[in-house]
Amino acid sequence: SYSENVIHAFKQFERNNWGSVAVQAFTAISPRNLMHEDICTLALDVLASLIIVPFHRKWGIDGSVESEDQCLRMVNRNVLDRAPCSVGILVDRGHLGRSGSMTLSEKAYFVAVIFLGGKDDQEALTLAKRMTRNENVNLTVMRYISKGRDGSDMEDDMNDMKVLYDFKQNRVGQGNVTYIEKVVNDCPELVQLVRSMADQYDLILVGRRYNKESTLTRGLEEWSEVPEIGVIGDLLASSDVRRRASVLVVQQQLTTY
Numbered sequence: 001s002y003s004e005n006v007i008h009a010f011k012q013f014e015r016n017n018w019g020s021v022a023v024q025a026f027t028a029i030s031p032r033n034l035m036h037e038d039i040c041t042l043a044l045d046v047l048a049s050l051i052i053v054p055f056h057r058k059w060g061i062d063g064s065v066e067s068e069d070q071c072l073r074m075v076n077r078n079v080l081d082r083a084p085c086s087v088g089i090l091v092d093r094g095h096l097g098r099s100g101s102m103t104l105s106e107k108a109y110f111v112a113v114i115f116l117g118g119k120d121d122q123e124a125l126t127l128a129k130r131m132t133r134n135e136n137v138n139l140t141v142m143r144y145i146s147k148g149r150d151g152s153d154m155e156d157d158m159n160d161m162k163v164l165y166d167f168k169q170n171r172v173g174q175g176n177v178t179y180i181e182k183v184v185n186d187c188p189e190l191v192q193l194v195r196s197m198a199d200q201y202d203l204i205l206v207g208r209r210y211n212k213e214s215t216l217t218r219g220l221e222e223w224s225e226v227p228e229i230g231v232i233g234d235l236l237a238s239s240d241v242r243r244r245a246s247v248l249v250v251q252q253q254l255t256t257y
Helices: 002-016 032-045 070-082 119-131 154-170 187-199 227-237
Strands: 050-054 057-059 065-068 086-091 109-115 137-146 177-184 203-207 246-251
Touching: 032 050, 032 070, 050 070, 070 086, 070 227, 086 227, 109 119, 109 187, 119 137, 119 154, 119 203, 119 246, 137 187, 177 187, 187 227, 203 227, 227 246
Parallel strands: 050 086, 109 137, 109 203, 137 177, 203 246
Antiparallel strands: 057 065, 086 246
16 A cells, blocks of 8 residues: 555656656565665666655654654665665655645745755756756755865866856856855854755755765764765754755765666
């Protein structure tokens, strides 16, 4: 019955987006310690560009943590390590779309990207660009820049500039896209800015920033509850932060399968 409810939800999603979404639904049974193999093999067979898996933590109506599935957390970690494509971990707060009497086709969605730099942030921005093809999606890209010398990888810096230049040339200026740059002095200021965004948007996309160091995030790892979603994702998904925004933590493909 659980699988039937999930499949029904996806079929309804397909009907609501007829012509742009096709759903192939099936169930498979496998032990938890091997489930990531089924997921990754399927992704390879269909040449998937992105795997999205649910976060292991669920919230109640009042914003408090309702449950945590440590087995699902293990699956997610294994998928991150083995996936043949990019991976997104969806932290679902259940508040997508502004409330009101609007129909599904009229509802506005407010999406943000937090961009600090690196391959994973570039992937998150590229995914958000695709979302703006829907005129109901209002996208804000927040690029936070360290006031001091960052010591970042030069190749990543060049790729950051290319991705941002392409985005500003081809997306900024549209009615539903905003680009903002802000110089940040230190890590505590960044934490405050990131947490202040959590009630302004329906969905926030962040890069996992795997193996990516920055002067702005240095030291945050020590306080991280869930390292697999990165320090920025962890700030937004923390159990002591009761906010409305869902979060999609994106990791660019790591390995060949």
